[in-house]
Amino acid sequence: MNFAIVGPGAIGSLWASSLSHAGHNINLWSRQTDNQLTIQCDNHLPLTLPNNDHQALKNSDVVLVTLKAPFVLSGLKSLVEHIHSDAIIVLMHNGMGTAEPVSSLFPNNPLLLATTTHGAYRPTPQHVLHTGKGNTQLGATNSLGHQCEFIVDVLNNALPTVEWHSNIQQALWNKLAINCAINPLTAINNVNNGTLSQQAYQYDLQQIINEVVEVMHAEAIAVEMQALTKTIQHVIEATAANYSSMQQDIAHRRTSEIDFITGYLIARAKHHQIDVSFNQSLYNSIKQIEQSW
Template sequence: MNIVIVGPGAIGSLWAYKLHQAGHKVSLWGTKQNQQWMLAADDSPEILFSYNQPQTLIDADLLLITVKAWQVEAAITPLQPHVNKDAILLFMHNGMGAVDNIVELIFEYPVVIATTTHGALKVDAHHVKHTGIGQTQLGAFNEKGSQCTFLVDVLNHALPTVSWNSNIRFALWNKLAINCAINPLTAIHQCLNGALAEEKFRPTLDAVIDELVCVMQAEEIPVDRNQLTTTIDNVIRATAANKSSMHQDIFYRRQTEIDFITGYLVRKAQQHGIEVPANSELYKQIQLLEKNGKHHD
């Protein structure tokens, strides 16, 4: 397939490299002024990719969009006129709501949503590390997207394990719940994920989880409070040595994805008339840190 990776950050670079290794014609699209870009993954040699070449958009069978949630609209809007209506748009980012914001722009395309637990770290501009083996789930965003189940084989061949989830909203909500619990706290306290296992964080985590369960039930997402708590605690343990993306964004004074994680939860809670004081407080604190561009010592 002709594949364009839009936003070759850590996870985008990892997929670009793996898809190229699997025999696809992969190009990159990003914010640099280059026409070519070298990429290496782990200990494998560098590969030269074409970068920001308009012809690659015209020829694309698949756009894999791996920008951050708040960048989705700005990234897709200028590209859309050049992309064939048969090309599949596959969105892979943290949080929810970003694709809903551009429905009018993309309704003619087959649209697929992905959530992944693979870990990736950009060591430098040209080198990505695969820091954690995970799983990827795909699901249809629209009717045309539901005809794209073959993408499971395409992606699974490059970076297993990939599966199709006909209830992708359930998977997205569960990922959102994990992000709501871990990301803001690690960003505010500038701590590793594993620090959240300390007793002092338990009351906040419990309050966040209680509120998540209420909103998820209102959204008709199957959820069990004990199961969700176990899942979140397991992720905290399994990723103990990791810094969350929000931790990194606050540290480097970048915009975070808070509006599409905790912000999305707060907006859904308001629609259902549910009070979510613990999540609202975390949301405010992150917004304040973003505004001040300062990080907590």
């Protein structure tokens, strides 16, 4: 199949490499102006792939968007007339809130949402390291998307494991809940994930979780307080030495995904008239840091 990777950063390069090695044609779309880019994943042979090629983009069967959430809409707006209306668009990023505006931009395309736990790190623009094997969950957000379940086999063959989720909102909310708990606290306090297992953070974590659970219930998303608390504790322990993406973004003075993580929670809470003042204060702290640069 013909795949376009829009935003070939760490995760996008991992997919580009994996899909190419599985025999698919890959073209890249990035803010780099070169008409070819080289990607080397781990110790595989380097791949030279077309970049910003309008014809290759137009011929793409699947457009896999691996931009960070704040850049998805602006990144795709300029591509509207260059993406075929039959192309399956897959949004793969942390956080929520891009599906609706992207769906308005591409009303005739099948639109899928994905969440992944693979770890990828790009020490140089050409080199990506697959730092942790994970799982990718995929599901449809419009009726055309529901006809695209076959794509799971294609993706799973390239970078396992990939699973189809008939209710992708559930999977995205589960991930959002974990991100709401871990990301702002690690970013504000400039600590690794494992530090959150200290007693000093337990009150804050519980406040976040209480509010998240209330909003998830209002959104008709299945969640149980004790189970979610346990899951978050497990993730903190399993990733103790890691720094969250938000901690890294803030430490490197890059725009974080706060608007699509805690910001999305706050927007949905507002819709249901639920008080999420603890999460609101974390959101304000991150915004204050970003605005101080």
